[in-house]
Amino acid sequence: MSQPALAAPAAEAASDAVGGGTAYIFNTLLFLIGGFLVMWMAAGFAMLEAGLVRAKNTSTQCLKNIGLYSIAGLMFWVIGYNIAYPNFAENSLGLFGIGGTTYGMQGVGEADLETGYSVASDWFFQMVFCATTASIVSGTVAERIKIVPFFIFVTVLTAVIYPVVVSWEWGGGYLDSVHDFSDFAGSTLVHSTGGWAALVGALIIGPRLGRYGPNGQVNVFPGTNIPLATLGTFILWLGWFGFNGASQLAMGTVGDVSDVSKIFVNTNMAACGGVVATIILTQLRYKKADVTMALNGALAGLVAITAEPLAPSVGQSILIGAIGGVIVVFTVPLLDRLKIDDVVGAIPVHLFAGIWGTLVVALTAAPDSGVTFLGQLVGVLLTMVWVCAASAVVWLALKYTIGVRPSEEIEIAGLDVHETGVEAYPDFARTG
Amino acid sequence: MSQPALAAPAAEAASDAVGGGTAYIFNTLLFLIGGFLVMWMAAGFAMLEAGLVRAKNTSTQCLKNIGLYSIAGLMFWVIGYNIAYPNFAENSLGLFGIGGTTYGMQGVGEADLETGYSVASDWFFQMVFCATTASIVSGTVAERIKIVPFFIFVTVLTAVIYPVVVSWEWGGGYLDSVHDFSDFAGSTLVHSTGGWAALVGALIIGPRLGRYGPNGQVNVFPGTNIPLATLGTFILWLGWFGFNGASQLAMGTVGDVSDVSKIFVNTNMAACGGVVATIILTQLRYKKADVTMALNGALAGLVAITAEPLAPSVGQSILIGAIGGVIVVFTVPLLDRLKIDDVVGAIPVHLFAGIWGTLVVALTAAPDSGVTFLGQLVGVLLTMVWVCAASAVVWLALKYTIGVRPSEEIEIAGLDVHETGVEAYPDFARTG
């Protein structure tokens, strides 16, 4: 995704050319900054989910979030990275080799300019993407899943399910080579993968006790701490500059860093569009501007622009994000009608807005990019089939072996006391 | 604000010179890092305000903060940037042209080294400043303003009122060209503009119900969540490194990056001075070290140093910040005596400390800078007249059309239930 065309004007004066060593440092720095921003998104998901579950399940949700990030790190090192990028480094030990070596091979003395960036910095950036995928699942299945089966699912998701999807596209596989599928920073690869895994989980695990009454009645279980959810959303928004911006993969040329800048603006404006669209829509529809919808509107805008944050104009970006927000407003109640219990709205945000963002690339991509609506659709469907099938196997295996749900007594009392032994807010009297 | 004098030693050895392409990348990177740090300040204001309002109005305050940032983004794109920088780009469509084009025109293929940085990165950095201005207003008028009129005010503020002030100084207009007015990062342009708009809003909207009793009695409405307010302050402090540091506008030379470093230190130390001054002062005056005063002391120190964070010595910076803190301790009770109800103390912090910081530049600026006390005073007064007049028109128009305040019943019950429909802390029993 670099812009070699831009090298020309820069090269006009020899002193304006950016040398290979300097470019290497810039490219590496982009991965490092992008990496720590995306790592920070793990805190964003933790706060969003801690704010949107009920007080009695909050500690468990916190534990799940710090645990899933850590498991993702270990599994992506053990095997995930090697699956995702099978042919990346000549040092790779292949599909089932013990990973980490692909980058570990590049020791200090062996670093050279050929790669154009530090392999370790790229590995770090890829790892935090893997963790993001797991974070998405965590929110949907909250409040009625035990810690151990959840962590087992995360282990498989981050070791195998997600890396396989990545290998098809960013790893240079089938979707990339055959279909010219385009997914700049992962509307499908990251967000829809997490979304499909979450959807299948929600279906197999079932809704929270008492969530759906007879006659289609939906009981609202309001989130316990809206400021935390707001904080989580702002953290995610901030982290997304790294998520999309550093997916340019280089800033060692004038053209690349200009592209990163444009990505920052488009990413930001898509989120703005998502927020304003949800506020206007909920104000018109319900006579109240729903704050949780606005938060999810921001996230939907961000997910939608993630498949292509560079090519669209600012106006197009706002529109893409705004439609993402509209999708959320309409599909959150739809899921409830289908009795699919998604605690934080992750399926509308990450799956539905992710599909929207992926398909619309066919309209905004450069004419000579080869991107087609059909190619995008193939990518969406292939991801769906694989992730749903693989997730279903894992969820069902867990369900019929160690079990995924706590007892009804524990679920009603709240998972915190039994699962993690630590109440989230022990000093405060509860309303119910 | 670059330091061409510094280019000389760097150029001594040809290999030490920083080429044009490399400098372009560094300058752009400064805007990007500064931009995401200032964007993060939106979260800081959200947490500060969510922590300092009462529980019954917290969700509404969260919604206002994510909404105002998004509106600021859209309006600065539609028109604000073009008003602020009317002659900036030859592609500009002028005062009332449909904006965004000024930077949108610089597509990938057209990026060149003449600007010295990516125009999109600069636009992003400018946009987040615009949002900061709106955040200031939000805190003062909290707890008794409906969502819709608040958002309408924000729309006008970010589309017109703030950009006009910017055009006079950073846009190269009257204050800059006639008065040598100096405001490095916006003590007046950003913070006082927000502060004046907030003050006029507080006067026209009036105090919260029950806030001021007969006989000058002041009823304290304590903030609901002090750790969140603390978090918000730390976020703002962190963001301020971007706010002031990246206002150097360049780090592509040894001199520029050294200046950015000095700005980091001075900014940090002014905040330290503000904190320590307020802690000592409140301990001496009230026999208690007031935590909310300490938080506002940090912010006042930051606002005060913002007008000139480069020229002062470290010792001067500490003093400037400390006096900012002292101003807060004395003016918070003063506003209450005047029955001006400022929920979070934004007027002392952003307006009074902003004026102090702007005027003291006359003492700390370089002798050959042309900065005078009179010139600084003209800047302060002109900003006051314009922002107060324009804000008054908007606030009054809102008051006498759709109305700004909710009914007394709603205000007493809390805005959350009626305005956004989402309670902030539904699981917790309230004390009152």
Place this chain on the structure above:
Amino acid sequence: MSQPALAAPAAEAASDAVGGGTAYIFNTLLFLIGGFLVMWMAAGFAMLEAGLVRAKNTSTQCLKNIGLYSIAGLMFWVIGYNIAYPNFAENSLGLFGIGGTTYGMQGVGEADLETGYSVASDWFFQMVFCATTASIVSGTVAERIKIVPFFIFVTVLTAVIYPVVVSWEWGGGYLDSVHDFSDFAGSTLVHSTGGWAALVGALIIGPRLGRYGPNGQVNVFPGTNIPLATLGTFILWLGWFGFNGASQLAMGTVGDVSDVSKIFVNTNMAACGGVVATIILTQLRYKKADVTMALNGALAGLVAITAEPLAPSVGQSILIGAIGGVIVVFTVPLLDRLKIDDVVGAIPVHLFAGIWGTLVVALTAAPDSGVTFLGQLVGVLLTMVWVCAASAVVWLALKYTIGVRPSEEIEIAGLDVHETGVEAYPDFARTG
């Protein structure tokens, strides 16, 4: 710690060499980014501690955290930096000179390429390390120490105690020159120093009222807000990329930036190891995966890798971090058996894991580095003797003059009302 060997391949092609001016900017930028990330750790400690104390002491804890950071800034400027780096700058006024001048001397016009980075950027980076040391003490002695004596202790700690330790190693003193002691980013210098000061404080101040009953009974005082503690941990984790990564002190060569990247990965993976180890261990031992243990496991992993985050392989880093986590699980109850009351577990995390991390460097360091187990042990012991002795003098002096503890009535009622006058959560009904 730069990697000059790496300059060779980079210099193969003249255009690949990174010029001195460019390297200066990169090095400075590393300090600035690292600096703001470590500054952000102050917020992390504040949230961690605010979440783990009881509601009635939360505002006081918030005040202590913003106050200690500010005092650290002032004292490190007044004298601390000069003590820590006595021979650093020729402009230094020596051990007891009035500081700040060492960097203040390097004005804009005087910046030159000889240093290789802006002295102000380095000063900022060093200052935030000093503040970190004080943050560690704050957590251990929470809930039963008055604000004024706490701030006096912080003043001495940041002005003298910590800088003396630094001078022995990073300042080129005894440990560095005689023992080849190695402590890359401060497992001993920062974390153990804070840990020893905290331990001595806990012993002299004594446990919280009612914490230890007769017959060895331990009364658990659960933390009031687990999501805040989780947030604090994530903030610290994020900040640690700056803490360890920027301790490379340079990224102006291909080798240096590759090393920084490796440090990012190792730091991240050590934390992952700490988390997973504590989750597995508490699940096996207590049949519950303890969330506060998992948080402290992350921090222990981070502390443990801090003494040498570059040399180990990824696998070794995971193991070093995991053992750090194991240490926490076993030593938290041990301290309670010894009736040493450490509110947040800072002694196991920062002291015990810090010692572990420091000693293990003898195994992971490069063979030709001169690092020995004995040398590492000398560093640990010398730090212990000095910090314990100096801290004891200060704590005892405070105890027998102005007193360190509030009255029993105030401690039982909570420090917030009496000490800072601001309740943390006034709107919420308490359970007890």
